[in-house]
Amino acid sequence: MTYLITGIPKDTNEESPIRQDVDDWYLEQTGPSGNRIQLTLFVEALIIMQNRSTTDDLSYFGLAGIHGAPWSGWGGQTSDHQTKDENFCVHNDYTFPTWHRVYMALFEQVVYEAMTEFINDKVPTEWQTECHKEAKTWRLPYWDFARFARGTNEIRLPIIATIPMVTINVFGSPVSTQRKSNPLYKFQTESLMGDLGIRDQGEEGPFHKCRSTTRYGLLDGYNEDVWADGGQNWLRANLALNEHPWNRDPTVWEGFRTLQEAVFQLLKTSGGSWSSFSSTKYKEGSEQKGYTNLEFIHNNIHNWVGGFLFRRPTASSRLKLWGGGHMASVSVAAFDPIFWLHHCNIDRLTAIWQKLNNSSWFDGDSEGVHHSQLTPFHNRNGNLFVSDDVRNWTDLNYDYAITKKDEKDIRDDIATLYALEGSPFQINIFFGQPDGKDFHDLGSRNFVASVFNFSSAIKNSNCGNCIEQKKRGIYSEAQLPATLAVWSHQELEKTNKEPEVFYVVVNSRGESVTLDDEAITVDLYRINEGRGVDSPEDHRYKKAVNGRRATVDY
């Protein structure tokens, strides 16, 4: 069988429907004005796929199996990778984003086809037209793992990935609802996965003894019955996503502060190189890579979601975050349903980066591989895909809301999601250098004021003298009154000179953060007020002092 990957069919004159943020989508589907139709179709389609024979290429097991275990080939192709696991999927190489782009499109297309099957077989005639319409505009939702959960300042797994039971429609007159086991919560098999070709993954975990995907449920020294369905300890995943620095290896992690900062760094470049962006691959002798890249961020999410410590840490370590799970092992990661939501976001980040680095494509070290075949995936012409086929993702009949925008608006969105409102950065301002480690608040030496979440600060402040913050590409401005502070400073220092202005950017963990120099500007402005000032020019603020980034120890 040669399965042709085309994306979900659409008329050529229609715009590509968008892939949505999974929490936004879920909240819209289940909210007061939501009709739950797409939710029902997605859930029922996944149930159909998960119930198909594991030897069926288009079963959930068959599709997930392309990524690694059980290494049994797919669509008539056997793997041409000569790695020990002989898996098709590409990691640590420049086709990492493009191979997975096609993989997601395949999954999306098979889900759509299962939706159609469900509608034709199980939905009463009077509902079929509406359901087909919803299926046609449905696209795989993405988990924006660097965006705080709605109304919180915390990163979390998607709602739909953490609920064991999901409420969906029973179509009829009237429409009622039912609760079903949620196929996005976990994937369960009838047989031991070992009997389906899933091998022991050694240090990563005894996945052959599982009958269900698990998050942090494989624990060395636990009775083996616990492993079979180790359960979904998803609070541990949430903890890891927010507190991952405990695992920091200084040689690898330098500058990798929070997930939001990492994604912001990844996307803020322009004129970047595909070789640097796309993969963790490092060719000896080539230029130093950027300090982060797509695949590196992606790898960490895998680890934090699944759990990557099957063996218990030494007695002196704390128990915190001990445990293994499917997402942390390349060979079995795709069996956990959250894999698809995760990789959909990886594709979205790729698309965003492409829009901002329009002319960048396989270049330098990566130039040679844009014609490499993305085995085992066949395009609409029956040929194996190459990366060039999917440079334009809309050829696969989907898009993202953000990539429909122009560059300026994309940069605004990025800042909103990952740098400004999304992340509680705080700028602390000092007249004179602060102390090296004490740069947090009122009690710190030379402290003047803080700006917290730029945009809201603008709304709330009655401006006098000024601070201006600038982010590359976009500007967000806040102004704080400094008259009294300057006066006090001059009194204390017995001087008439303007104070030296310093600032420290502090992240949500109270650590100082170094953004690039152009990202932030903190300056002191003066205006002449009161009697004897007549010229309109004198009523304008004039920059009096250029602020500088303070030197702090951490």
Add this chain to the structure above:
Amino acid sequence: MTYLITGIPKDTNEESPIRQDVDDWYLEQTGPSGNRIQLTLFVEALIIMQNRSTTDDLSYFGLAGIHGAPWSGWGGQTSDHQTKDENFCVHNDYTFPTWHRVYMALFEQVVYEAMTEFINDKVPTEWQTECHKEAKTWRLPYWDFARFARGTNEIRLPIIATIPMVTINVFGSPVSTQRKSNPLYKFQTESLMGDLGIRDQGEEGPFHKCRSTTRYGLLDGYNEDVWADGGQNWLRANLALNEHPWNRDPTVWEGFRTLQEAVFQLLKTSGGSWSSFSSTKYKEGSEQKGYTNLEFIHNNIHNWVGGFLFRRPTASSRLKLWGGGHMASVSVAAFDPIFWLHHCNIDRLTAIWQKLNNSSWFDGDSEGVHHSQLTPFHNRNGNLFVSDDVRNWTDLNYDYAITKKDEKDIRDDIATLYALEGSPFQINIFFGQPDGKDFHDLGSRNFVASVFNFSSAIKNSNCGNCIEQKKRGIYSEAQLPATLAVWSHQELEKTNKEPEVFYVVVNSRGESVTLDDEAITVDLYRINEGRGVDSPEDHRYKKAVNGRRATVDY
């Protein structure tokens, strides 16, 4: 209906079958020579009970409802408690152990009757005799929450409480197995629990929005769909059971170091008072209570298992252990199936204490209530139980292995489970006082040697001079050679005098522990060896120095 609580029926000449440690029982049932019969019967009986109408007094819901919500009365009785929740169950009072003793016997009896129903209705004739025999000797197993999981030095929830699916028998020829949803993992309802009379518990959690019991799954600020079946984040419970001191309130927790130490302290007394032992109740003006008591230990287990922080801690706190669950709320705790395993152990600890404090019963402040009615429970004569009816627990046709032993052997067991091998206490020995905070190892000032896990140390050491450890009631002895250490010490100090001997007891977290003075003795012994020593008396060790507990800062 008046349901008479008699315990599981047995012939008067038979000994009472024992309630077993739940992990031991599960491992025996599922091990190579286990027949899984009792496991199958227990699971099937619970499924029957959980499927009964919630208005049936003998349904799982009906039995759990006696403890708190939905406050609808039971067995024809309405509550006589005038608390705001009008629940029957006794907390913060001296009948706490006896009320719950009858409650466990009731549950055990109803499970047995459901086993019988299952056997008669569903088991093929050729297996019925064997199954009835197993049901008759089955008793409710207990979760020994202060005992380390087998082969570990960590406290854990029982295996059977952490596996979503359980493998049980299908009786026939031959016997095969099947996997079923494990009724001890969680209790799930068809309706929202709010529709079954479970109210919002405010700070403790929105239990009315649940359809399943949860552990650490109720999280303020999470989408409400997550609450309905918040899942079983049981790794958080395990973490809390082992690392609870982070929650320590110094005014309450003084001396409460680990669960094992607490249980050891609870049981090591003799001639104790029921008033002190039984409850957290404190009558103003009465004598100072012992520093721990049964109900206090019990309360903490409830909190740690369920999760007791529905509202998120302040931003500066770590996320660690945030979350609420049924076990932490008196009103709904009994719905989590682990409740019964927990309270079975509370009953066992009571029975052990009774054996060791044979003449102690309701006394002092508690004397007046031994005739109070334990509503709504009726005894075999159709009267409401009073505490005196259950002073002898074997009248309810069950016993525990440990309480069949004599006092000396019970004390040995307690020490083994909770003080010696169970807990990795370490005794560090010094010639001269150690430094206040540095008392851990070779690098510490004046360090001589460590004794780790007394009994194994005895086996491994080639004895020379001696150390003797003594626990109240039992003795465990280890001997370490000190000849060279004494010689070095005398050389260094330029003295011929015997060294001063000090010791520090260190627990598994590296903290110094103060056991009572009689618990440990560390002394230095001498023997005269070599030529010129003829008298047999000279070949005996003689105590040279009395060791003392060192003064350390923590």
